[in-house]
Amino acid sequence: xxxxxxxVLQSYTSGAxxxxxxGSSVAALLFDLxxxxxxxxxxxxxxxxxxxxxxxxxxxxxxxxxxxxxxxxDDEVMILQALSGG
Amino acid sequence: MPQAEAYExxxxxxxxxxxxxxxxxxxxxxxxxxASASRERFQLSGPAFLGHIVHHAVLDPRDRRTxxxxxxxxxxxxxxxxxxxxxxxxxxxxxxxxxSKPKDARRATVVEQVFWLTPGHADEAGVWYAGTSPEGLFRxxxxxxxxxxxxxxxDHPKWIAWTGDMTQRNPDGSPVHSILVDPRDPRHMYFATGxxxxxxxxxxxxxxxxxxxxxxxxxxxxxxxxxxxDPHCMTLHPRDPKTxxxxxxxxxxxxPRTCPAGRPAIYRTRDGGDSWTRLDRGFPERAxxxxxxxxxxxxDSATIGVYFGTTNGEIWGSIDAGDSWxxxxxxxxxxxxxxxxxxxx
Numbered sequence: 495x496x497x498x499x500x501x502v503l504q505s506y507t508s509g510a511x512x513x514x515x516x517g518s519s520v521a522a523l524l525f526d527l528x529x530x531x532x533x534x535x536x537x538x539x540x541x542x543x544x545x546x547x548x549x550x551x552x553x554x555x556x557x558x559x560x561x562x563x564x565x566x567x568d569d570e571v572m573i574l575q576a577l578s579g580g
Numbered sequence: 581m582p583q584a585e586a587y588e589x590x591x592x593x594x595x596x597x598x599x600x601x602x603x604x605x606x607x608x609x610x611x612x613x614x615a616s617a618s619r620e621r622f623q624l625s626g627p628a629f630l631g632h633i634v635h636h637a638v639l640d641p642r643d644r645r646t647x648x649x650x651x652x653x654x655x656x657x658x659x660x661x662x663x664x665x666x667x668x669x670x671x672x673x674x675x676x677x678x679x680s681k682p683k684d685a686r687r688a689t690v691v692e693q694v695f696w697l698t699p700g701h702a703d704e705a706g707v708w709y710a711g712t713s714p715e716g717l718f719r720x721x722x723x724x725x726x727x728x729x730x731x732x733x734x735d736h737p738k739w740i741a742w743t744g745d746m747t748q749r750n751p752d753g754s755p756v757h758s759i760l761v762d763p764r765d766p767r768h769m770y771f772a773t774g775x776x777x778x779x780x781x782x783x784x785x786x787x788x789x790x791x792x793x794x795x796x797x798x799x800x801x802x803x804x805x806x807x808x809x810d811p812h813c814m815t816l817h818p819r820d821p822k823t824x825x826x827x828x829x830x831x832x833x834x835x836p837r838t839c840p841a842g843r844p845a846i847y848r849t850r851d852g853g854d855s856w857t858r859l860d861r862g863f864p865e866r867a868x869x870x871x872x873x874x875x876x877x878x879x880d881s882a883t884i885g886v887y888f889g890t891t892n893g894e895i896w897g898s899i900d901a902g903d904s905w906x907x908x909x910x911x912x913x914x915x916x917x918x919x920x921x922x923x924x925x
Contacts, residue, residue: 541680541691542689544690546637546656575654
Protein backbone atom coordinates (compact mmCIF):
# COMPACT_ATOMS: atom_id res chain seq x y z
CA UNK A 495 0.00 0.00 0.00
CA UNK A 496 1.03 3.60 -0.38
CA UNK A 497 2.51 5.37 2.64
CA UNK A 498 2.98 9.13 2.79
CA UNK A 499 6.29 10.12 4.34
CA UNK A 500 6.77 13.55 6.01
CA UNK A 501 9.64 15.72 4.85
CA VAL A 502 11.61 15.18 8.06
CA LEU A 503 11.81 11.45 7.32
CA GLN A 504 12.45 11.63 3.60
CA SER A 505 16.20 11.39 4.18
CA TYR A 506 15.48 7.69 4.79
CA THR A 507 13.50 7.29 1.53
CA SER A 508 15.99 9.13 -0.71
CA GLY A 509 13.59 12.02 -0.86
CA ALA A 510 10.46 10.05 -1.78
CA UNK A 511 7.28 11.48 -0.27
CA UNK A 512 5.23 8.35 -1.02
CA UNK A 513 6.59 4.81 -0.76
CA UNK A 514 5.22 1.29 -0.85
CA UNK A 515 5.08 -0.86 2.30
CA UNK A 516 2.94 -3.71 3.58
CA GLY A 517 1.50 -4.95 6.83
CA SER A 518 -1.66 -6.34 8.36
CA SER A 519 -1.58 -3.63 11.02
CA VAL A 520 -0.02 -0.20 11.42
CA ALA A 521 2.57 -1.74 13.75
CA ALA A 522 3.47 -4.36 11.14
CA LEU A 523 3.57 -1.71 8.44
CA LEU A 524 6.08 0.33 10.43
CA PHE A 525 8.31 -2.74 10.84
CA ASP A 526 8.10 -3.33 7.08
CA LEU A 527 9.00 0.30 6.46
CA UNK A 528 12.03 -0.14 8.72
CA UNK A 529 13.12 -3.22 6.77
CA UNK A 530 12.99 -1.19 3.57
CA UNK A 531 14.41 2.01 5.07
CA UNK A 532 16.57 1.04 8.07
CA UNK A 533 16.31 3.30 11.07
CA UNK A 534 13.08 5.05 10.09
CA UNK A 535 10.88 3.30 12.67
CA UNK A 536 12.91 4.32 15.74
CA UNK A 537 12.56 7.96 14.76
CA UNK A 538 8.73 7.54 14.99
CA UNK A 539 8.29 4.81 17.61
CA UNK A 540 10.15 4.67 20.92
CA UNK A 541 11.61 1.63 22.68
CA UNK A 542 8.33 1.16 24.56
CA UNK A 543 6.60 0.66 21.17
CA UNK A 544 4.63 3.92 21.47
CA UNK A 545 4.37 6.58 18.79
CA UNK A 546 6.57 9.51 19.74
CA UNK A 547 4.79 12.74 20.70
CA UNK A 548 3.66 14.84 17.74
CA UNK A 549 3.96 11.96 15.27
CA UNK A 550 0.58 11.07 13.78
CA UNK A 551 -0.49 8.23 11.54
CA UNK A 552 -3.56 8.64 9.35
CA UNK A 553 -5.32 5.69 7.70
CA UNK A 554 -7.67 6.77 4.94
CA UNK A 555 -7.53 10.31 6.33
CA UNK A 556 -8.47 9.20 9.85
CA UNK A 557 -5.99 9.74 12.67
CA UNK A 558 -5.34 6.53 14.53
CA UNK A 559 -3.89 6.23 18.02
CA UNK A 560 -3.66 2.46 18.17
CA UNK A 561 -0.77 0.90 16.31
CA UNK A 562 -2.64 -2.41 16.29
CA UNK A 563 -5.23 -0.90 13.92
CA UNK A 564 -5.68 -3.47 11.14
CA UNK A 565 -4.94 -2.53 7.54
CA UNK A 566 -6.27 -3.66 4.17
CA UNK A 567 -4.12 -3.70 1.03
CA ASP A 568 -6.07 -0.79 -0.47
CA ASP A 569 -5.73 1.47 2.58
CA GLU A 570 -3.80 4.68 2.25
CA VAL A 571 -1.48 5.55 5.12
CA MET A 572 -0.02 8.96 5.77
CA ILE A 573 2.54 9.78 8.43
CA LEU A 574 2.69 13.36 9.66
CA GLN A 575 5.00 15.03 12.11
CA ALA A 576 4.37 18.37 13.75
CA LEU A 577 7.03 21.03 13.82
CA SER A 578 7.42 23.29 16.82
CA GLY A 579 10.02 25.37 18.57
CA GLY A 580 12.39 27.94 17.18
CA MET B 581 19.72 19.00 -8.07
CA PRO B 582 17.52 15.88 -7.86
CA GLN B 583 15.69 15.54 -4.58
CA ALA B 584 17.64 12.45 -3.45
CA GLU B 585 20.97 14.17 -4.09
CA ALA B 586 19.80 17.20 -2.16
CA TYR B 587 19.12 15.02 0.86
CA GLU B 588 22.54 13.41 0.61
CA UNK B 589 24.23 16.79 0.33
CA UNK B 590 22.49 17.84 3.52
CA UNK B 591 24.26 15.02 5.35
CA UNK B 592 27.76 16.04 4.27
CA UNK B 593 30.16 18.56 5.58
CA UNK B 594 31.59 20.89 3.00
CA UNK B 595 35.13 19.54 3.21
CA UNK B 596 37.22 16.71 4.61
CA UNK B 597 38.33 17.60 8.12
CA UNK B 598 41.97 17.61 9.12
CA UNK B 599 44.35 18.75 11.85
CA UNK B 600 43.21 20.58 14.96
CA UNK B 601 39.49 21.19 14.58
CA UNK B 602 36.82 22.50 16.90
CA UNK B 603 33.66 20.39 16.67
CA UNK B 604 30.69 22.63 17.36
CA UNK B 605 27.26 21.13 18.09
CA UNK B 606 24.41 23.60 17.73
CA UNK B 607 20.65 23.67 17.87
CA UNK B 608 20.66 23.73 14.06
CA UNK B 609 23.47 21.40 13.02
CA UNK B 610 27.20 20.76 13.36
CA UNK B 611 29.93 23.23 12.41
CA UNK B 612 33.68 22.77 12.22
CA UNK B 613 36.51 25.25 12.82
CA UNK B 614 39.82 23.96 11.51
CA ALA B 615 42.97 25.64 12.82
CA SER B 616 46.09 26.55 10.91
CA ALA B 617 49.33 25.03 12.23
CA SER B 618 49.98 28.10 14.36
CA ARG B 619 46.32 28.27 15.50
CA GLU B 620 46.31 31.88 14.32
CA ARG B 621 43.55 31.22 11.75
CA PHE B 622 40.43 29.10 11.97
CA GLN B 623 38.42 28.11 8.89
CA LEU B 624 34.71 27.49 9.33
CA SER B 625 32.93 24.67 7.51
CA GLY B 626 29.49 23.13 7.73
CA PRO B 627 26.78 22.96 8.66
CA ALA B 628 26.38 19.22 8.61
CA PHE B 629 22.85 18.06 9.42
CA LEU B 630 21.35 21.51 9.05
CA GLY B 631 18.20 21.81 11.15
CA HIS B 632 19.02 18.86 13.40
CA ILE B 633 19.85 19.37 17.07
CA VAL B 634 23.44 18.26 17.60
CA HIS B 635 24.02 17.75 21.30
CA HIS B 636 27.58 16.48 21.03
CA ALA B 637 30.19 15.90 18.32
CA VAL B 638 33.23 13.85 19.30
CA LEU B 639 36.25 12.45 17.45
CA ASP B 640 37.63 9.03 18.32
CA PRO B 641 41.17 9.81 19.57
CA ARG B 642 42.24 6.21 18.88
CA ASP B 643 41.90 6.35 15.10
CA ARG B 644 41.52 10.14 14.75
CA ARG B 645 39.12 9.77 11.82
CA THR B 646 35.86 8.43 13.29
CA UNK B 647 33.37 11.10 14.30
CA UNK B 648 30.17 10.54 16.25
CA UNK B 649 27.28 12.99 16.48
CA UNK B 650 24.49 12.77 19.08
CA UNK B 651 21.43 14.03 17.24
CA UNK B 652 17.80 14.76 17.76
CA UNK B 653 15.53 16.11 15.05
CA UNK B 654 12.39 17.98 15.99
CA UNK B 655 10.06 15.48 17.59
CA UNK B 656 11.74 12.49 15.99
CA UNK B 657 13.59 9.98 18.10
CA UNK B 658 17.17 10.60 19.25
CA UNK B 659 19.96 8.87 17.39
CA UNK B 660 23.68 8.75 16.62
CA UNK B 661 25.34 9.40 13.28
CA UNK B 662 28.84 8.18 12.45
CA UNK B 663 31.51 9.15 9.97
CA UNK B 664 34.65 7.10 9.45
CA UNK B 665 36.13 9.29 6.71
CA UNK B 666 36.90 12.61 8.39
CA UNK B 667 33.32 13.85 8.14
CA UNK B 668 32.83 13.38 4.41
CA UNK B 669 30.00 10.82 4.65
CA UNK B 670 27.69 9.78 7.46
CA UNK B 671 25.77 6.66 8.48
CA UNK B 672 23.14 6.35 11.17
CA UNK B 673 23.76 3.91 14.02
CA UNK B 674 22.01 0.62 13.26
CA UNK B 675 20.87 0.39 16.89
CA UNK B 676 20.80 3.79 18.65
CA UNK B 677 20.78 3.99 22.46
CA UNK B 678 17.45 2.74 23.84
CA UNK B 679 16.39 1.50 27.26
CA SER B 680 15.49 -2.16 27.76
CA LYS B 681 11.79 -2.91 27.97
CA PRO B 682 10.68 -3.34 31.59
CA LYS B 683 8.38 -6.17 32.65
CA ASP B 684 5.80 -3.57 33.62
CA ALA B 685 5.11 -1.47 30.50
CA ARG B 686 3.72 1.36 32.64
CA ARG B 687 7.22 1.95 33.97
CA ALA B 688 8.82 2.12 30.57
CA THR B 689 11.61 4.67 30.26
CA VAL B 690 12.49 6.01 26.84
CA VAL B 691 15.51 7.95 25.68
CA GLU B 692 14.58 11.56 24.95
CA GLN B 693 18.05 12.89 24.11
CA VAL B 694 21.41 11.31 23.42
CA PHE B 695 23.30 13.96 25.28
CA TRP B 696 26.91 12.91 25.80
CA LEU B 697 29.46 10.78 23.93
CA THR B 698 32.75 9.51 25.34
CA PRO B 699 35.28 7.26 23.60
CA GLY B 700 36.36 4.26 25.66
CA HIS B 701 39.84 3.48 26.92
CA ALA B 702 42.79 3.72 24.52
CA ASP B 703 43.24 -0.07 24.70
CA GLU B 704 39.59 -0.76 23.83
CA ALA B 705 39.24 0.11 20.16
CA GLY B 706 35.65 0.70 19.10
CA VAL B 707 34.27 1.11 22.62
CA TRP B 708 32.16 4.20 23.25
CA TYR B 709 29.84 5.35 26.01
CA ALA B 710 26.72 7.50 25.64
CA GLY B 711 24.85 9.39 28.33
CA THR B 712 21.19 10.19 27.78
CA SER B 713 18.26 12.07 29.16
CA PRO B 714 16.54 10.58 31.15
CA GLU B 715 19.67 9.40 32.92
CA GLY B 716 20.75 6.38 30.93
CA LEU B 717 24.19 4.97 30.22
CA PHE B 718 24.90 3.00 27.05
CA ARG B 719 27.94 1.23 25.63
CA UNK B 720 28.98 0.45 22.08
CA UNK B 721 31.72 -2.01 21.17
CA UNK B 722 31.61 -1.43 17.40
CA UNK B 723 32.51 2.20 16.99
CA UNK B 724 29.05 3.54 17.79
CA UNK B 725 27.04 1.45 15.32
CA UNK B 726 25.08 -0.55 17.91
CA UNK B 727 24.46 0.44 21.52
CA UNK B 728 23.55 -1.66 24.54
CA UNK B 729 22.19 -0.44 27.88
CA UNK B 730 24.67 -0.55 30.76
CA UNK B 731 22.48 -2.58 33.10
CA UNK B 732 24.68 -1.87 36.11
CA UNK B 733 23.41 1.72 35.95
CA UNK B 734 20.11 1.68 34.06
CA ASP B 735 18.74 -1.21 36.17
CA HIS B 736 20.47 -0.27 39.42
CA PRO B 737 18.16 -0.89 42.44
CA LYS B 738 18.60 2.75 43.47
CA TRP B 739 18.13 4.21 39.97
CA ILE B 740 14.68 5.62 40.66
CA ALA B 741 15.78 7.11 43.99
CA TRP B 742 18.86 8.66 42.42
CA THR B 743 17.17 9.97 39.29
CA GLY B 744 14.07 11.27 41.02
CA ASP B 745 10.43 11.64 40.12
CA MET B 746 10.00 11.25 36.37
CA THR B 747 7.13 13.77 36.43
CA GLN B 748 9.26 16.51 37.99
CA ARG B 749 12.05 16.71 35.47
CA ASN B 750 13.27 19.95 34.03
CA PRO B 751 12.09 20.82 30.51
CA ASP B 752 15.23 19.65 28.75
CA GLY B 753 15.57 16.55 30.88
CA SER B 754 18.24 15.53 33.31
CA PRO B 755 21.17 13.84 31.60
CA VAL B 756 24.03 11.52 32.34
CA HIS B 757 27.03 13.64 31.38
CA SER B 758 30.77 14.03 31.90
CA ILE B 759 31.45 10.32 31.36
CA LEU B 760 35.14 9.81 32.10
CA VAL B 761 37.28 6.70 31.67
CA ASP B 762 40.46 6.51 33.74
CA PRO B 763 43.37 6.49 31.27
CA ARG B 764 45.18 4.08 33.61
CA ASP B 765 42.33 1.56 33.94
CA PRO B 766 39.35 0.99 31.61
CA ARG B 767 37.33 -0.47 34.49
CA HIS B 768 37.52 2.77 36.46
CA MET B 769 34.89 5.27 35.34
CA TYR B 770 33.06 8.36 36.48
CA PHE B 771 30.01 10.28 35.34
CA ALA B 772 27.71 12.94 36.71
CA THR B 773 23.96 13.44 36.52
CA GLY B 774 21.74 16.46 36.79
CA UNK B 775 19.74 15.05 39.67
CA UNK B 776 22.07 13.10 41.96
CA UNK B 777 25.70 14.13 41.64
CA UNK B 778 28.89 12.25 40.77
CA UNK B 779 29.17 8.47 40.45
CA UNK B 780 32.15 6.15 40.29
CA UNK B 781 32.50 2.58 39.05
CA UNK B 782 35.54 0.37 39.53
CA UNK B 783 34.14 -2.57 37.55
CA UNK B 784 33.42 -1.00 34.15
CA UNK B 785 29.88 -0.03 35.03
CA UNK B 786 28.68 -3.25 36.69
CA UNK B 787 27.98 -1.21 39.82
CA UNK B 788 28.07 2.47 40.74
CA UNK B 789 28.69 4.36 43.95
CA UNK B 790 28.03 7.97 44.85
CA UNK B 791 31.06 10.23 45.06
CA UNK B 792 29.50 13.31 46.62
CA UNK B 793 31.37 13.50 49.93
CA UNK B 794 32.44 17.08 50.55
CA UNK B 795 29.87 18.65 48.24
CA UNK B 796 27.52 21.12 49.82
CA UNK B 797 23.93 21.86 48.91
CA UNK B 798 23.28 25.62 49.11
CA UNK B 799 19.54 25.11 49.50
CA UNK B 800 17.38 22.60 51.29
CA UNK B 801 17.18 21.41 54.87
CA UNK B 802 20.29 19.20 54.75
CA UNK B 803 23.49 20.98 53.67
CA UNK B 804 25.23 17.66 52.95
CA UNK B 805 22.66 15.28 51.45
CA UNK B 806 23.91 11.95 50.15
CA UNK B 807 22.63 12.82 46.68
CA UNK B 808 20.55 15.48 44.95
CA UNK B 809 23.34 17.61 43.47
CA ASP B 810 23.47 19.03 39.95
CA PRO B 811 27.13 19.22 38.89
CA HIS B 812 27.17 20.73 35.42
CA CYS B 813 30.46 19.48 34.07
CA MET B 814 33.43 17.45 35.20
CA THR B 815 36.62 16.99 33.22
CA LEU B 816 40.22 15.82 33.45
CA HIS B 817 43.16 18.07 32.64
CA PRO B 818 45.40 16.38 30.07
CA ARG B 819 48.58 16.91 32.12
CA ASP B 820 48.14 19.04 35.23
CA PRO B 821 45.33 18.17 37.66
CA LYS B 822 45.76 21.46 39.52
CA THR B 823 44.93 23.64 36.50
CA UNK B 824 41.36 24.37 35.46
CA UNK B 825 39.39 27.05 33.64
CA UNK B 826 35.80 28.06 34.36
CA UNK B 827 33.35 30.48 32.80
CA UNK B 828 31.26 31.77 35.72
CA UNK B 829 27.64 32.67 35.17
CA UNK B 830 25.20 34.62 37.29
CA UNK B 831 23.45 32.37 39.81
CA UNK B 832 21.68 35.04 41.82
CA UNK B 833 17.92 35.18 42.54
CA UNK B 834 16.32 33.76 39.36
CA UNK B 835 19.62 32.36 38.03
CA PRO B 836 20.11 34.51 34.91
CA ARG B 837 23.07 32.31 33.94
CA THR B 838 24.77 35.05 31.96
CA CYS B 839 28.19 36.65 32.62
CA PRO B 840 28.01 38.25 36.07
CA ALA B 841 27.26 41.98 35.62
CA GLY B 842 27.55 41.49 31.87
CA ARG B 843 31.34 41.45 32.06
CA PRO B 844 32.62 38.27 30.43
CA ALA B 845 35.71 36.59 31.84
CA ILE B 846 37.34 33.23 32.21
CA TYR B 847 38.81 32.34 35.58
CA ARG B 848 41.86 30.09 35.84
CA THR B 849 43.35 28.24 38.77
CA ARG B 850 46.78 26.68 38.79
CA ASP B 851 46.69 25.51 42.40
CA GLY B 852 43.72 23.17 42.49
CA GLY B 853 41.18 25.89 43.18
CA ASP B 854 42.89 27.64 46.09
CA SER B 855 43.15 30.82 44.04
CA TRP B 856 41.65 32.05 40.77
CA THR B 857 42.79 34.63 38.21
CA ARG B 858 40.32 36.69 36.19
CA LEU B 859 41.18 36.64 32.45
CA ASP B 860 39.23 39.03 30.24
CA ARG B 861 41.69 40.43 27.68
CA GLY B 862 39.99 40.48 24.29
CA PHE B 863 36.43 40.10 25.49
CA PRO B 864 33.90 42.92 24.93
CA GLU B 865 33.48 45.18 27.92
CA ARG B 866 29.81 44.27 28.05
CA ALA B 867 28.24 41.03 26.87
CA UNK B 868 25.61 38.70 28.24
CA UNK B 869 27.02 35.35 27.22
CA UNK B 870 25.69 32.00 28.33
CA UNK B 871 28.00 29.00 27.95
CA UNK B 872 26.44 25.57 28.30
CA UNK B 873 28.14 22.68 30.08
CA UNK B 874 29.44 20.95 26.96
CA UNK B 875 30.64 24.15 25.31
CA UNK B 876 34.12 24.65 26.72
CA UNK B 877 37.18 22.59 25.90
CA UNK B 878 40.98 22.65 25.79
CA UNK B 879 43.48 21.35 23.27
CA ASP B 880 46.67 19.50 24.22
CA SER B 881 49.19 21.86 22.66
CA ALA B 882 52.34 22.77 24.58
CA THR B 883 50.68 26.07 25.41
CA ILE B 884 47.17 24.92 25.94
CA GLY B 885 44.39 26.42 23.85
CA VAL B 886 41.06 27.07 25.54
CA TYR B 887 37.84 27.45 23.56
CA PHE B 888 34.16 28.01 24.29
CA GLY B 889 30.91 28.59 22.45
CA THR B 890 27.98 30.75 23.49
CA THR B 891 24.25 30.40 23.13
CA ASN B 892 24.26 33.46 20.86
CA GLY B 893 26.44 31.63 18.36
CA GLU B 894 29.94 32.93 19.03
CA ILE B 895 33.08 30.83 19.34
CA TRP B 896 35.92 32.27 21.41
CA GLY B 897 39.45 30.97 21.67
CA SER B 898 42.72 31.54 23.49
CA ILE B 899 46.01 30.03 22.37
CA ASP B 900 47.90 31.25 25.41
CA ALA B 901 46.14 29.24 28.11
CA GLY B 902 43.50 31.88 28.64
CA ASP B 903 45.65 35.00 28.93
CA SER B 904 44.04 36.62 25.86
CA TRP B 905 40.95 35.89 23.81
CA UNK B 906 39.58 36.46 20.33
CA UNK B 907 36.32 35.66 18.61
CA UNK B 908 36.89 32.82 16.12
CA UNK B 909 33.39 32.69 14.66
CA UNK B 910 30.09 34.48 15.11
CA UNK B 911 26.51 34.37 13.84
CA UNK B 912 26.25 30.62 14.36
CA UNK B 913 23.13 29.03 15.87
CA UNK B 914 22.74 28.44 19.61
CA UNK B 915 25.87 26.48 20.61
CA UNK B 916 25.20 23.30 22.58
CA UNK B 917 28.67 21.80 22.64
CA UNK B 918 32.29 22.34 21.66
CA UNK B 919 35.00 19.69 21.54
CA UNK B 920 38.58 19.80 20.32
CA UNK B 921 39.60 17.16 17.79
CA UNK B 922 42.99 16.32 16.33
CA UNK B 923 42.36 14.57 13.03
CA UNK B 924 44.97 12.17 11.70
CA UNK B 925 45.95 14.36 8.78
